[in-house]
Amino acid sequence: MTWTPLHAKIHRTIHYRHLFERDQRLLVAVSGGQDSLCLIKLLLDLQPKWGWNLAIAHCDHCWREDSQANAHHVQNLAQHWHIPFYLETAHEPVNSEATARNWRYHALTKIAQTHHYQYIITGHTASDRAETLLYNLIRGTGADGLQALTWQRPLTDHIILVRPLLEITRSQTEQFCQDFNLPIWEDSTNQNLQYPRNRIRQELIPYLKVNFHPQVETNLAQTAELLQAEVEYLEQTARHWRLEASVKGEKQDLQLNRQILKPLPLALQRRVMRQVLQNILPESPNFEHIEKLVALITAPNRSQTDPFPGGVTAIVEGDWICIIDR
Ligand SMILES: Nc1ncnc2c1ncn2[C@@H]1O[C@H](COP(=O)(O)OP(=O)(O)OP(=O)(O)O)[C@@H](O)[C@H]1O
Numbered sequence: 001m002t003w004t005p006l007h008a009k010i011h012r013t014i015h016y017r018h019l020f021e022r023d024q025r026l027l028v029a030v031s032g033g034q035d036s037l038c039l040i041k042l043l044l045d046l047q048p049k050w051g052w053n054l055a056i057a058h059c060d061h062c063w064r065e066d067s068q069a070n071a072h073h074v075q076n077l078a079q080h081w082h083i084p085f086y087l088e089t090a091h092e093p094v095n096s097e098a099t100a101r102n103w104r105y106h107a108l109t110k111i112a113q114t115h116h117y118q119y120i121i122t123g124h125t126a127s128d129r130a131e132t133l134l135y136n137l138i139r140g141t142g143a144d145g146l147q148a149l150t151w152q153r154p155l156t157d158h159i160i161l162v163r164p165l166l167e168i169t170r171s172q173t174e175q176f177c178q179d180f181n182l183p184i185w186e187d188s189t190n191q192n193l194q195y196p197r198n199r200i201r202q203e204l205i206p207y208l209k210v211n212f213h214p215q216v217e218t219n220l221a222q223t224a225e226l227l228q229a230e231v232e233y234l235e236q237t238a239r240h241w242r243l244e245a246s247v248k249g250e251k252q253d254l255q256l257n258r259q260i261l262k263p264l265p266l267a268l269q270r271r272v273m274r275q276v277l278q279n280i281l282p283e284s285p286n287f288e289h290i291e292k293l294v295a296l297i298t299a300p301n302r303s304q305t306d307p308f309p310g311g312v313t314a315i316v317e318g319d320w321i322c323i324i325d326r
Pocket of ligand 1: 028029030031035036057058059060061101104121122123124128
């Protein structure tokens, strides 16, 4: 086996970031594109050192005419490498990017649960990270959206999504596939400029590279990396203060102590309130929901919010904000 600088880099990344340990069962999500082919090849080559048990999962969204042929292509590769192959096929064609993604994570989780894999590994790269950062920036977001793809993300209590290629760019995965003669399956929908993601990839990033900075992808991915550590720190600190400030009132309603929350910086007040709402509301809280609750920290006694989704309301009673979940 040829040991390239990319092999060394991934080996180090997995080791120093504790992405997964030795002898684990790893389910690798392979679309057949250059990134996931590069990923599976690297993991196969590192397998003897780490003693992993590798398998390939593929999801057939049934949204392209060639999707079945794509699935066969990936299945043949798994056979060639003598590793298990698991396929999930959508019952109805999945026709938008967001639905495809949701269905895919659901399908991958199902495979992992059925076959006892704790880790699902995807081939997201630094280029994906840069594109996600730009995409979220354009739509408006805080540091959480700009951290754009984390190294690890829990999908259930027992299953973790891991993305080991976040420091490798798409041109590196392409070169790697060429060097090792890996048969890439070209996804025709990647060329479709109707999707904003594809326009960022095909038009915006090349423009920024030529006119602003040739390493723009790496630079943006580094920004995401810095923000990820900061978000993690802020979330932990907010969790600490949320627990400090909370007590369960009568009827199990939640009460928050305003004296504890008042001295905190606004960034933490917002995060505390977001965590509170995340635990209570049936949907993700938006900016406006969070601001309404933050305002109660300094509002006069008996101030009250309009109902949040699901009929939840909050009212000030002296030192306390009482969250009433009807
Ligand atoms: N059809 C598929 N079957 C299995 N895995 C897939 C499939 N499509 C994508 N993946 C996995 O997801 C990774 C990212 O793919 P891609 O960038 O096309 O998806 P995305 O929709 O941008 O994903 P995300 O929303 O998670 O960023 C791939 O490297 C691969 O590991």
